[in-house]
Structure formats: structure tokens, C-alpha cells
Amino acid sequence: MHKLRIHPNKIAGKINREIYGHFSEHLGRCIYGGIYVGEDSTIENVNGMRTDVINALKEINVPVLRWPGGCFADEYHWMDGIGPKEKRKKMINTHWGGVVEDNSFGTHEYFELCRQLGCSAYVNGNLGSGTVREMSEWVEYITFKGLSPMAQLREANGSEEAWDVKFWGVGNENWGCGGNMNPEYYANEYRRYQTYIRDYRNDGGIKKICCGPNTDDYTWTRTVLDTCFRSSAPEHHGFMDGLSLHYYTVPGDGKEKGSAVFFNEKDWYRTLSKTLYMEELIERHGQIMDEYDPDKKIGLIIDEWGTWYDCEPGTNPGFLYQQNTMRDALVAGINLNLFNKHCDRVKMANLAQMVNVLQAVLLTEGERMIKTPTYHVFQMYKCHQGASLVESTLEISRIGLEEAFMVPNLTHSVSVDDIGQVHITITNLSADEASEIEAEIMEREVKEVKGELLAGDIHAKNTFEEPTNVQPIPIHNIILDNGAFKFTLPPCSVAHLAVK
Secondary structure, X not given: OEEEEEEEEEEEEXXXXXXXXXXXXXXOOOOEOOOEOOOOOOOOXXXXXXXXXXXXXXHOOOOEEEEOOOHHHHHOOHHHHOOOHHHOOOEEOOOOOOOEEOOOOOHHHHHHHHHHHOOEEEEEEOOOOOOHHHHHHHHHHHHOOOOOHHHHHHHHOOOOOOOOOOEEEEOOOOOOOOOOOXXXXXXXHHHHHHHOOOOOOOOOOOEEEEOOOEOOOHHHHHHHHHHHHOOOOHHHHHHOOEEEEEEEEOOOEOOEOOOOOOOOHHHHHHHHHHHHHHHHHHHHHHHHHHHHOOOOOOEEEEEEEEEXXXXXXXXXXXXXXXXXXXXXXXXXXXXXXXXXXXXXOEEEEEEEOOEOOOOOOEEEEOOEEEEOHHHHHHHHHHHHOOOEEEEEEEOOOEEOOOHHHOEEOEXXXXXXXXXXXXXXXXXXXXXXXXXXXXXXXXOOOOOOEEEEEEEOOOOOEOOOOOOOOXXXXXXXXXXXXXXXXXXXXXXXXXXXXXXX
């Protein structure tokens, strides 16, 4: 019996809604065919956006959507994606498959997508191959409400009203595909570019996000912060509101990342162990950030995370299409619990990617669409969005098959929502053993507990032939006992319990 102790009156932080964010890049079938099919498609759509996809995404309360990349962002020139579609410039997507990008999905289409989803915009600007002027004019085109050249151009293209951009990224992976820059060089470029990202509404509405490290490059974090904080006023906190971090769970080594569906128990535990490395990254980069930003004005923005396997056989290797199993559900549950627990520093996270790419929540094939196990984890965890993290402790055991890849059998996080309801999310990482849990909520009478569970064999997945093979079911074995409650988590499972 593993004991869970919850202190609902001890608030540990605020869980930003944006921690449950998503990412859509011009990559493979993420946007084209996955989200956007065009107004003339036989697939049901509203202004070109797939109705089935939009409805599914609205069910998980997508809070923010990052676009247009990714590596694609630093070769994207936004003026190619405005105006009449038949006149838009075509380009080669050199990063992702060498296919022709016709720019039929551009700025106006992105904001239409955000409108339909009801989510905030996170636009990633082009620092790698763009110019300061190009980025500055894009901000003006999108946000300026008055009389100006870019505002007039936007109106001529059919949008009289300006849009809101809550987050603006200044380059992407500039240590790699965004220009192969050294950290001090990038930081000086960041300082220059961000100067011209104008807040035309003068309300602090645009949050500027600086390109942070690749995984464990702590030198990049320190050098960028040192350069940005040098000769800047304290109230400017390094001219940034966020510092990005990218980390993917890759079970294999070298060129072989491993299959999404064919794996054994050693691969299972290795994958989960590598996922848990995220906590060390958050803590160590966070310690460096604390030296420059002890008041935590700068958010750690984990705007690319998820599993990365070998692409599915027979698909374009540049499209990064992979299946999604209960292993991915556990990866999602573990990461989201970690982000919740570190919400004092982690202010946004963006799953890579939304549809048909890497750890997608949805897969499409022509007119058909399926929800992946990862989708259902986001559905179960949406209760945490905007809630208050509370203190909690959980007894665990160490499990695994190899000493180097041992993991805790359980991970969890607990929050209290605006009406005082306690929400517990918990994962059982064991491939073959159930865990019995006894939970106690201190200084509170437990009146009712309802739970939902996602469980199955470690290889379980949804397919177009069996789209509901993996989906949440109610937890029926919850036993109330003198103010505490007991329940059993089956192996390979993710659960959500709501307590009144």
C-alpha cells in the first residue's frame, strides 16, 4: 500500500494554463491534411479547418498554439503567406522532406485556427534567415490597430481587426537549425531583435521568448542570460519574459531511435527513465535562471517536448509520422506531472506536435481521424489548467530491469480548482504490477471521489480500424475509509481522481 498525503491548504504555486499548450509546424501532415484542408475540400471544414479535428481539440481546452515552427520558423518569410492564395510564393521545405510549401496556410489562416480553438497565439519569428525589419513589420501587421502601412496591408487582405499575440518567440533552436550560432552571438542578436517587437497597445500584452538551450547545454543558458542581463535595467529582466528549453524522449541511441510500436520491457523502462530526465533539466537550468532572476519573472518555456521514434515504415522520413501507444500516454502523464510540480518556473509547455507528427494527440488519414492515448491524457489532465498546485507526498518504489534505467513506480501531482475540488493525477509506470494507494486529504472531510482511468497493455494503441481500443473508463474500486480513500492502479496506467 502506497500512501498519498495531500495538504489542500498549502498552496505551492499556480499552474498556468499554457503548460498544456501545443505546437504545430509546417512539417509533414501536421497542418496540411491534419488541421487544414482548404475551403474546397470534401472533408467537412470551416474556413478550411477540419471540423472533426477542431471539435476534438476543443474538448481538451487547448490554451496556446505555437506556430509556424520549429526549424521551419527560421526559414519562413511571412509575406509569402498573405494575400490571394493563388499568388502566394511557393518554397521548398528544406528541413522537412524537401516538399513544396505553397503557403496556403499563413498568418490569416493561423489566427482563424486560434479563433476556432479559442486559444492564445504563440508566434515564432524568423531570426535565423530573416531581418529585424521583417520581424518588426510582422508584429505591426498582426497587432497594430491604427493607420500604418502594415495595418493597411492587413485590411487589404481581409482583416480589418487586429489580432492579439500573447507570446512571441525570437528565433528557434538558434544553436542548431536556426543558424548554428554561439550563445553570446545569439544573445546579442536577441537583444537587437526584441527591441523592435513593439507593444503597440502599451499593455504588456506581448511576452517575448528567448531561445534557450538544447537539452543539457548549461553553458548556453548561462551565457545567454549573462549577455542579456548585462547593462540592462532590473525591471527589464534581461529583455525577456521566457527562455525556451527543448527536450525529446528518445529511447534508442545514435541513428536508431527505436520503433513506436515494436519494443520490449527494457525499452519501456528505458523510455520512461529518459522521460524523467526532464526533471533534472528543469532543476539545473532553473538554478542558473535563479542566479539572474530570483523572483522568477522569466518563465521556463518547454515549447518542444515529447517522444521521438523512427518514423513509421513506408512513410516519408521527413514527415516524422509515428504511432502512439500507452507508452506515450505514460510519457505524457509523467511530463505533465513534472511541469505541474515545477510551475513556479515552468510557465508554458508545448507538446510536439498537435496532429500526425511525433507525439501527436490526433492522427488523420483522409476523412478519418483518431484520438491517440496521449490525447486522452490531456483530456484527463485539463482539470489542472489554471488551478493551484498544493503540497503532497507519495510513497514510491524503485522498479525496472536495468540499474541505469530504474524508475519510480508512481508519479503524481495534485491541484485545487476555483471551487475547491481536489484533482489528483497519477501514473503507474510498472509494465506488469498494480499499485494499491491509500490517499488522505489533511484537514478536510472527503465526501465523494470520482475517478477515470486510462490503462492497457504497454503496446495498446488506437488505429483507424479500432479507434476506441484505448480510452478512459471510470474507476470503480474506490473505497472510502474514515476520511481516507483507497484505490488500485493497474499496471501501465494513468488516472485522474476528483475529490469533493
